[in-house]
Amino acid sequence: MTTPLLAPAFRADGSKRPFLEVKDLRVHFPTADGLVKSVDGLSFELERGEILGIVGESGSGKSVTSLAILGLHKGSNAMVTGEIWLDGREIVAATEEEVRDLRGSEMGMIFQDPLSSLHPFYSVGTQISEAYLVHTKVSKKDAKAEAIRMLEKVGIPNAPNRYNDYPHQFSGGMRQRAMIAMALICQPQLLIADEPTTALDVTVQAQILELIKELHDELNSAVILITHDLGVVAETCDKVLVMYGGQCVEKGLVDDLFYAPEMPYTWGLLRSMPRMDRDRQTRLTPIPGSPPSLINVPSGCVFNTRCPFTDRVDGDKCRTVHPDLQQGATPGHEVRCHIPTAQRQEIWLTEISPNL
Amino acid sequence: MTNQTTAVSTPASTPRSEPLLSVRGVSKYFPGGSSGLLGRRGKPIKAVDGVSFSVEQGQTLGLVGESGCGKSTTGRVISKLLEPTSGEIRFNGRDIAGLKPREMRAYRSEIQMIFQDPFSSLNPRHTVGTIVGAPFRIQGVKPDHGIKAEVQSMMERVGLNPEHYNRYPHEFSGGQRQRIGIARALALRPKLIVCDEPVSALDVSVQAQVVNLLEDLQQEFGVAFVFIAHDLSVVRHIADRVAVMYLGKIMEIADRDTLYSEPLHPYTHALMSAVPVPDPRKERRRERILLTGDLPSPSNPPTGCVFHTRCQKFREELTDVQQDRCRTELPVLTEKTPGHEVYCHFPAPRAGLTDLLKTGVPA
Ligand SMILES: Nc1ncnc2c1ncn2[C@@H]1O[C@H](COP(=O)(O)OP(=O)(O)OP(=O)(O)O)[C@@H](O)[C@H]1O
Ligand SMILES: Nc1ncnc2c1ncn2[C@@H]1O[C@H](COP(=O)(O)OP(=O)(O)O)[C@@H](O)[C@H]1O
Ligand code: SF4
Ligand code: SF4
Ligand SMILES: [Mg+2]
Ligand SMILES: [Mg+2]
Numbered sequence: 001m002t003t004p005l006l007a008p009a010f011r012a013d014g015s016k017r018p019f020l021e022v023k024d025l026r027v028h029f030p031t032a033d034g035l036v037k038s039v040d041g042l043s044f045e046l047e048r049g050e051i052l053g054i055v056g057e058s059g060s061g062k063s064v065t066s067l068a069i070l071g072l073h074k075g076s077n078a079m080v081t082g083e084i085w086l087d088g089r090e091i092v093a094a095t096e097e098e099v100r101d102l103r104g105s106e107m108g109m110i111f112q113d114p115l116s117s118l119h120p121f122y123s124v125g126t127q128i129s130e131a132y133l134v135h136t137k138v139s140k141k142d143a144k145a146e147a148i149r150m151l152e153k154v155g156i157p158n159a160p161n162r163y164n165d166y167p168h169q170f171s172g173g174m175r176q177r178a179m180i181a182m183a184l185i186c187q188p189q190l191l192i193a194d195e196p197t198t199a200l201d202v203t204v205q206a207q208i209l210e211l212i213k214e215l216h217d218e219l220n221s222a223v224i225l226i227t228h229d230l231g232v233v234a235e236t237c238d239k240v241l242v243m244y245g246g247q248c249v250e251k252g253l254v255d256d257l258f259y260a261p262e263m264p265y266t267w268g269l270l271r272s273m274p275r276m277d278r279d280r281q282t283r284l285t286p287i288p289g290s291p292p293s294l295i296n297v298p299s300g301c302v303f304n305t306r307c308p309f310t311d312r313v314d315g316d317k318c319r320t321v322h323p324d325l326q327q328g329a330t331p332g333h334e335v336r337c338h339i340p341t342a343q344r345q346e347i348w349l350t351e352i353s354p355n356l
Numbered sequence: 357m358t359n360q361t362t363a364v365s366t367p368a369s370t371p372r373s374e375p376l377l378s379v380r381g382v383s384k385y386f387p388g389g390s391s392g393l394l395g396r397r398g399k400p401i402k403a404v405d406g407v408s409f410s411v412e413q414g415q416t417l418g419l420v421g422e423s424g425c426g427k428s429t430t431g432r433v434i435s436k437l438l439e440p441t442s443g444e445i446r447f448n449g450r451d452i453a454g455l456k457p458r459e460m461r462a463y464r465s466e467i468q469m470i471f472q473d474p475f476s477s478l479n480p481r482h483t484v485g486t487i488v489g490a491p492f493r494i495q496g497v498k499p500d501h502g503i504k505a506e507v508q509s510m511m512e513r514v515g516l517n518p519e520h521y522n523r524y525p526h527e528f529s530g531g532q533r534q535r536i537g538i539a540r541a542l543a544l545r546p547k548l549i550v551c552d553e554p555v556s557a558l559d560v561s562v563q564a565q566v567v568n569l570l571e572d573l574q575q576e577f578g579v580a581f582v583f584i585a586h587d588l589s590v591v592r593h594i595a596d597r598v599a600v601m602y603l604g605k606i607m608e609i610a611d612r613d614t615l616y617s618e619p620l621h622p623y624t625h626a627l628m629s630a631v632p633v634p635d636p637r638k639e640r641r642r643e644r645i646l647l648t649g650d651l652p653s654p655s656n657p658p659t660g661c662v663f664h665t666r667c668q669k670f671r672e673e674l675t676d677v678q679q680d681r682c683r684t685e686l687p688v689l690t691e692k693t694p695g696h697e698v699y700c701h702f703p704a705p706r707a708g709l710t711d712l713l714k715t716g717v718p719a
Contacts, residue, residue: 201422284567
């Protein structure tokens with residue numbers, strides 16, 4: 001390791017670093033059409049035992065963010081800047097080898113498509129034992145026993161027999177559970193789950209989320225759950241970060257985000273979803289238009305091309321001045337919008353919330 | 357349009373007593389995969405097994421259920437993209453189940469389909485104009501002002517820029533591609549469109565745009581929808597009547613408000629309890645019914661009630677004698693109250709769930 005031994009847990013000002021700290025992360029891709037600014041100045045913190053939800057539409061930069069934390073842009077053409085501190089170690093500047101060590105031991109991951117991370121030619125069980133053997137010095141026999149225990153734990157019926165099955169012999173839900181077993185067998189301190197249930201039925205989704213929560217309780221790990229489903233966030237997370245156009249536009253505790261959101265984009269997301277727990281609306285309220293290009297990111301506020309509230313801001317500020325992420329009504333709640341906090345609260349209470 | 361106008365302007369063109377579409381005991385079995393070295397035929401895959409429902413003119417029937425339960429197969433059988441193995445499909449007063457492809461021709465323009473994947477369901481080498489105009493050419497229909505004018509007005513109607521007539525699908529976003537699929541399906545003014553997960557691949561904000569569009573078009577053209585989805589909240593929004601499927605069979609079918617306010621089947625309870633709602637306080641205190649085990653194979657469905665291997669009521673509430681009945685006796689879809697049919701020996705509302713659905717847990 002090249003990172004210094006003592007200093008890392010502390011910042012230059014002497015304060016203690018959180019378990020995970022992402023600071024001004026930028027991930028840009030040079031392409032034939034121009035520079036794609038997939039993630040542009042993202043910062044957040046996460047402690048052990050917390051579950052952070054990252055929400056946003058497709059293409060908003062969620063997966064690119066998770067790949068950066070996992071150090072998986074290394075060796076690609078991605079231009080990554082900023083800092084990512086995990087348990088005192090910095091990932092952006094670390095070598096490929098150093099992050100490979102971290103992955104699997106400190107960090108585990110679950111991706112949307114389990115087939116892309118399970119090798120088709122090896123049995124599911126073997127792949128899970130191998131993952132265990134990479135970081136733990138035990139015999140093959142013990143690794144197998146542990147893998148079977150994990151498969152049982154994630155609810156694979158008849159695990160000793162299914163150990164030798166190949167991925168295609170598992171259903172979608174079982175593959176997802178096998179991936180979770182593989183991620184958790186190394187007891188990661190940080191688990192990143194990128195749309196782990198998006199392709200699954202609600203019934204299987206409920207099982208998988210239950211499993212993630214259970215194991216998170218047991219290991220006291222930090223979890224990042226990436227999703228575009230606000231219901232999943234409400235069910236699972238402690239904190240939420242809303243991404244739009246490669247930027248964080250609002251973040252805070254889950255209750256702040258659902259009971260006192262302040263950013264027009266978050267309002268738009270809440271308004272556009274049909275809800276089973278409310279009276280049926282005669283008509284849905286979509287966010288007009290479509291997400292911005294990340295090559296020609298709109299000047300001013302990224303959301304200004306779709307925002308219905310630009311008339312609440314003086315002059316042309318929404319189109320010309322990029323708003324900072326600033327504290328909202330409560331500490332820890334941050335919002336990127338030119339409308340003053342008090343006025344945003346007023347709009348939420350009088351115009352948005354009553355119509356949800 | 358020359359030969360379609362009557363269908364559009366007179367919604368009462370079917371005999372009054374009969375619904376637009378009436379499906380009775382329809383099954384679709386696929387040949388089972390060959391197993392073993394001898395290539396023995398396996399048991400047939402009962403993708404759809406004796407379903408019955410009807411759809412009224414201008415109304416929407418929602419079809420929900422887990423992946424693999426037979427929703428798409430049902431949709432394809434109705435559209436006659438697949439031949440049913442057995443059963444009756446009455447459309448507009450006539451049984452079309454056994455019609456040969458040539459005889460089906462007349463019905464092709466009246467029943468259309470929209471697919472889930474806006475990326476693969478459109479031919480990437482064809483322009484939007486060609487794609488949306490294809491039904492006219494295939495059916496040999498000549499609109500009054502020519503195909504191009506008709507296509508462009510349809511494009512405008514679904515919210516696409518008519519000037520993009522010569523563009524290719526890859527030049528459009530997911531939501532726009534779904535609009536292209538909708539324009540194509542509507543071109544011939546069908547009476548029925550089977551929408552197979554039309555918004556599942558879209559982000560919520562765009563999903564709402566497309567749902568609104570479908571509702572507007574239904575109003576305007578009087579078209580009926582069979583709306584297949586696994587998202588129960590979307591179905592509650594768009595459907596007038598809802599059928600819940602499991603392993604090729606209908607478990608419960610009722611008018612939307614009845615089904616969502618007082619579901620009676622344990623499987624419907626499990627589905628509804630699993631839908632996350634965007635309200636953390638409700639989420640913290642709600643009870644979730646977790647289904648155990650995996651979906652059984654449709655080539656080897658359980659005996660008796662097909663749901664008994666995963667039914668929480670069977671597991672937790674029933675006596676041994678009652679369980680025996682579930683294991684051995686096949687339930688039939690039975691009308692409990694007018695229009696509300698349930699496939700279960702012991703149908704009953706579930707208290708906690710009904711509360712959550714009706715009013716929500718007070719915060
Ligand atoms: N051509 C086919 N040959 C054999 N089996 C098939 C065929 N088409 C579908 N099946 C099987 O029939 C059953 C029902 O499939 P269907 O596609 O109708 O499900 P679905 O409810 O639409 O699921 P999803 O939500 O995943 O789209 C499944 O078990 C499927 O594997
Ligand atoms: N390797 C790459 N090269 C160029 N652009 C990329 C690359 N990977 C992702 N992007 C772009 O970055 C943006 C964010 O992508 P992603 O993080 O995958 O979105 P999501 O929020 O859906 O996970 C998208 O516009 C995507 O097209
Ligand atoms: S800054 Fe302007 S455009 Fe951006 S969210 Fe606020 S009101 Fe809307
Ligand atoms: S018949 Fe028995 S097993 Fe089937 S759904 Fe009803 S209670 Fe459950
Ligand atoms: Mg992604
Ligand atoms: Mg399907």
